[in-house]
Amino acid sequence: METKLNQEIRAVLVKFDDKYFVDGIVNKSKVIRDLDSYDADLVKELLSNDELKKRFTMEIAGATVIKVNDLIDVFEQDEYWQDSYTKYSKKIGLTVNGRFLDESSEVVLDFPYKDTVLKASMSKEDSGKDDLKPDEPFLNEIIAQDEIDTLFDKKILVNAKRYTKEGVGEAAAFDEDNLIIKGNNLLALHTLKEKYSDKVKLIYLDPPYNTGSDGFNYNDRFNHASWLTFMKNRLEIARDLLSEDGTIWINFDDNENGYINVLLDQIFNESNYIANVIWNHTKQSKNDERFFSRHYNHLIVYAKDKNLLPNFQADRTEKDNKAYKNPDNDPKGLWRSGDVRSPNLRKTLKYTIEAPNGTIIQPPEKGWRWAKETVEEKMSTGEIVFKKDYSGIVRKIYLADQEGRTPENLWYGEDSGTTRDANGEIKKIFGTNVFSTPKPEKLLNKLITIASKENDIVLDFFMGSATTQAVAMKMNRRFIGIEQMDYINTVSVTRLQKVIEGEQGGISTDVNWQGGGSFVYAELMEKNTGFIKEIVNAKNMTDLQAIFKQMMETADFDFRVDLEELQSEDLWQQSIDDQKRILIKVIDKNQLYYNYSEIDDKNVRDLISDSDYEFNKSFYADRGE
Known part of the structure; x- marks a missing residue:
């Protein structure tokens, strides 16, 4: 039975003919989308209905304001539209203050106390101090919407230096260099937005896992709501930086894996989900675990636009080539047999094939993989041949045609490294374990090989010990790294200096690394x-x-x-x-930092060296791109 409200809304919708109906049933998804975008025609008709105007508008300073969110709520309730045509009956998703994340214009910024060097419990070592316990009351602040533009405006960069094999010198200009930035990573990302939007091919992240117990040097004790907001803010700007054919890879354990998938579905769209790669990062059992010894992490992979993404190809190894033989001395070289059966039942592909000796070869249960004309063409080129006894056909896949291979979603330590390997790499460089949660170079080598080509830009804004940047340099990729912690100067930059000098750890031997390369280091100017x-x-x-x-x-x-x-x-x-x-x-x-718009203010200009001033002018220059 239709309610009065239902009847009044339907009376408005029918004025648009079939625009909001499918086979006479309300297409409420379409209505919700148009309400959310304040479709002028729809809003006008709704306001012309006295009943709806009374229930869903209010007068403010002589103006009529439509309460569009209340209207949307109506369409998201099944009791109003019980047989409505929609892809979902009730919306389910992440909310902030009772509103879905994708509907909210609010940005809750926890970062002043969550991801900068501002308080105790920023690292595991600080969490036990008595002077500032981690329960202090100044953890969360909401930045007003009209302040966000100022907060996210590009920042002045200072202490700019260029690192090369010849040493370290001032950087008074910037031109397509590799880049390292010290400072709050959310604000640094917005600083990069104008220059790097749609230009980053690959983003790899190893963010705080929200465990409260690992050694990650950020505050790693967020509650779910704060942690999701923390990640949401950064992933939204990260998507803007990603190229249309780019991918983002995020390293996680099981603690937040389900939550981050839902959040990524909202930001990148669930249709752009690529894979959940399982990385077996340890071989040794952990007897101190209560239930299971955990031996893997997740690598969650999303594309910005999967339709524009080329097929992934991993490097081939001797193991991959083991099945290729040449028993018939084929002049095209080594080959292996490939499947000729259709993976799905296709009646149109169930035809017989006649062999040269007259034998009739029956189709497989689900049919052949190709149409008859295609099979005949492949026979003429020698790609498909008959078995010696004419009992069937064989497809030849030639090694010479294989540039790479389709990667699997289960990665073992043998070809992607382990946590122990990563610790050994750091110890070899520094003589001691100066970083508690590094990733192995083999892991980054594998995913960078799959998801990028030489000269592509690779971004990691939880830079840590700079494994991503070290591997990118050795693989002839351009890179951007962002890190807020002070160890950027004692660990991250120092490691990259050693890479430039030709250090031989990690993947150096595999890629014949001989040193070289360069990068520019700069800091957000603190205020x-x-x-x-x-x-x-x-x-x-x-x-x-x-x-x-x-x-x-x-x-x-x-x-x-x-x-x-x-x-x-x-x-x-x-x-x-x-x-x-x-x-x-x-x-x-x-x-928190000086905005670039202030650089020519006298009281700010006096604080900046001439070299840094020229660097900023160069970095933010409009080159007509």
Whole structure:
């Protein structure tokens, strides 16, 4: 039985003839899409209906505002449209504050305390300290929508250096160089957007797994909502940077694997899902596990547009060629037999073949793989031959025609490395294990081979120990790396310097690496980020008072802060932990770094070297691309 509301909505929809109906049934998916995009014709007709106008509009300052989300909710309820034509009956997905992620314009930014060097528990080693326990109250902040444009605006880059085999020097210009950026990776990605949109062929990520127990040097104790928002913010801008025929590969364990798949479906579209590759990263059983000894990670692979993606090809090995023989001395060389049967039942492909001796060869149960004309053509070229006893046909697949092979989705340590291999590679370079969760060079070599070609750009914005960049350099790919942690200068950059010098670890022997190459290093120019770091590192109230004095002179405060009250004596009556929390809380988080738009302001220009100034002008130059 139709409700009054149902009847009124249907009365509006029928005015559009068959636009919103399929065989007389409401196509509510189409209605929802048009409501979501504020289709002018549909909104006009809805407002002309008195009943709907009363229920789904409100008056604000003399203007009529349609409550489109309430209308959409109606169409997502089965009790209103019980037999409606739709691909789903109720929408299921990730929500923030009761709204689906793909419908929300809000961006919740947890990163000031989640992914920069701002507080204790940024690394595993800090989590046990008493001075700043990981339960401090300044974990989550929502940045207002009108501030986001400022926050995401491109940043000034400073301390630019070029690393080559000859050494390190100033970089006053930038031209298609490999690039390493130190700073918050979300803001660094937006800094790259204008220059690198649609240009990155391959993105590999090894993000925090949200376990709370591994050695990853980021805060690795997010709750699900915060962690998903953290990833959502970064994956959305990552998609913009990816080329139309590019792919993204994300390394995970089981902890968030299901959640990240749903999120990736929303951002990249479920139709662009490629594979879940299982990487067997360890051989030794872990007896300290309670239920199962876990021996694998996931590599989740999505394309930006799968329809534009070429077929993946992995390198061939001697093992792959083992089946190729030449028993009949075929002049085309080694070959193996291929399947001539259809994988699916096709009645049109069930025909007989007559052999030269008159024998009639019956079709396989599901039919032949090709039409009769195609089989006859392949016989004329020698690709298909008859068996010696004429009992069937054989398809020849020649080794000479095989440039690579289709990769499998189960990777073993023999050809993709193990965690132990990765630790050994780091120890060989530095003499000790300076990084707790590296990935082996063989792993990156395998996926870079599959998903890119020479001179393609490879991006990793959870750079870590720089395995991705090291392998990319050895494989003649261009690369971009982003890392916020201070070990970028003691581990990541140092490793790449050694690669340039010709270090022989990892895949060096396999690819005949002799050294060479170059990269440019630069840092996002800190603004309020510097104050936050100083506050966290302050030893006592005297230090904090000196920092506060500087803040009053140059810092940007949240617009909601009452500065007179902040300067009262009450602040210094608190415990030092609370003093730190308050001072960090009042800082404007959308002014963590200087925006490029400020570079010619006198008070900013004086802080930048002439070389860095020229570098920025070169980096952001419009080259007519």
